[in-house]
Amino acid sequence: MSKLWGGRFTKPTNQLVEEYTASILFDKELAEEDIQGSLAHVKMLGRSGIIPEADAAVIAEGLTKVLAKIKAGELAFSVGDEDIHMNIEKALIAEIGPVGGKLHTGRSRNDQVATDMHLYLRKRTVEIAGLLHKLQEALLAQAEANLDTILPGYTHLQRAQPILLAHHLLAYVSMLERDIGRFRDSYKRVNVLPLGAGALAGTTFPIDRHFVAEQLGFDGVYENSLDAVSDRDFIVEFLANSSLVMAHLSRLCEELVLWSSTEFGFIELDDAFCTGSSIMPQKKNPDVPELVRGKTGRVYGHLIGLLTVLKALPLAYNKDMQEDKEGMFDTVRTLEGALQLFAPMIATMKVRTERMRQAVNRDFSNATDIADYLVTKGLPFRQAHEVIGRLVLYGIEHDKFLLDLTLAEFREFSELFDENIFEVLQPEHVVNARNVYGGTARTQVEAALGRARQNAAATAEWMAGFDR
Structure with a gap:
């Protein structure tokens, strides 16, 4: 089958060009969001009389079937179809016939992919805030259990003044509180709908952008069509927020590695979060904090990478912007993976209070x-x-x-x-x-523990407001 956009072309795409420009190998991760956006879009098309409501109903049913096949692993994605949008549209047409071609009325892949990423990051923003909250809870529990545990406080990694271990742990609770605050604040910029901007200038069809926004749970729509399809600030902000989280985790990782060493002996990490040596049977290595510390650099790299892509990029959409996704996906996996491990690792950590007291x-x-x-x-x-x-x-x-x-x-x-x-x-x-x-x-x-508990409760209340 020819390209869905192939009418203007007299030659097939070079195979190397197809492979080089295709994004389906990574943007297939947006499949659910792509169909979610399409369902709202086609409902609007039928409601606005742009296409017959009967056709809209058939398309919606077809999209639901395509999504079920994707979830079941029954749909084979093709590099020849370039991206997740074209793969889904082709699968839809195969499912319900030519009427599926009406789905793309009044939109472009430019505003479609932007919508997918807003939907994707909106969900991940709440998920990550929830994981940060769980880590806070683990730190607070350790702090409450160690209100009378005294250890040396350090500057320049030299002993400075005695402090409570609870006070030390609450410093990280405060860092995480700022992290949660940044994600909560950025949510309002993620939760804006770009769909309806078309390729760059809007559309000639009488679409209802605000209806689509309401259907998808967005707080509003982009004011400017050029900005809507070219804005990636919300991804940069997500990567920046994630970089700061990783910086905070990395600092804590360094202390966990030091404190669990024989030289310090302040803590012992649970066996479930350590590994051994293939040659030295006595070893118990703090691999989790070491690896989190190491993965911090890749998150920083994704932030710098996207900032560099956007540097001097003219309006509106450019193919360069395809480079916005892989770093975003990897950052989500890296950050969520670290946070999922961190809370139980802190919760099961044994504190050697006597060793800390001896040091003081x-x-x-x-x-x-x-x-x-x-x-x-x-x-x-x-x-x-x-x-x-x-x-x-x-x-x-x-x-x-x-x-x-x-x-x-x-x-x-x-x-x-x-x-x-x-x-x-x-x-x-x-x-x-x-x-x-x-x-x-x-x-x-x-x-301070009381105030931290109040902040944690506020975060829990904020997350409870999301059903999506």
Whole structure:
């Protein structure tokens, strides 16, 4: 059978051109969305009197049968038919005869493919927000279970100040909250209908774009037909949002890898999320966080790739824009795959509280607190900083930590020290002294947990509003 668009051509397409320009090998992933959009479009065509309603009903029935065949794996897609739109239209005509050719009335593949991608990303945006929410829940559960677990906080990967593990985990909850917020905000730009823009300038048929939008659950339609078929901002935004999620996951992955090492020993990942070595029987490798960390680069690459495709691209549609899909599909698979693993991995993670406590007791991360202590005694902070610096150096040279020193040793460096310095140096005191909004004090962390739970409930409520 000749091309559906072949009337103007005198030669068949070169086989290499067919293979090079065809997109069916990847855009077949849009089959369900393509038929979903077509069903709304043909309903509008019949309702508006553009085609007979009886024909519209036959076409709708045929589309439903084609979709059933696709889901059952009974429809063979052909590279010769280029893309998912032409493959489905040809299958439809084979199913119901020439009347199937009326389906494409009043539309172009340009506005059709844009509609498919809006439908696809609309669904994935909600799915990903849901997976982020599940990961938040797992982190919150671990935080609640570790409200009294103290570990070293780090800067430059050097021990800095003691913090609550719950406080540390809540930092990632906050990152994920921003991620969810970005996806929720971008949803309103995804949920706009381009169908009806035609190839670039609209159509001569009296279509009802707003009716189609209502049928498909879109909040509105594109105002400008040129913009409708050439806009890929919504995909760029999705890729940017996904890149930030992967950045956050990668940071957490790095800590999980470090913390599960013998050198740290702060956590143990469940066996179900680790693998072994083919030669070293003692090994338990944190492969999941390592691989998520590694896959971050491919998501970044898809973002840069699409931005580069769009650079200096003239209006309206250009074949370059076929390159918008594979990176989008791969990003969805990569991100959803990582998030599906992450929540149960965090939920089953064992925290070695005693090892964390030992680490806090055997370092100088309480030094800032005794500098602050001297400030409360009237010593200017810069002088207090110097005093404690010399005190720490003394401890290093004598193989002692601050809690190992005697009062006499403290007083060698300042007469302002008295007996209560040993209370000030206790990890619990150090943590709870930071009783400011957003700080690591237990009361502040409890309050932060409450706020995080409220945010999580709001996300759950937002997702509950979607039945699609």
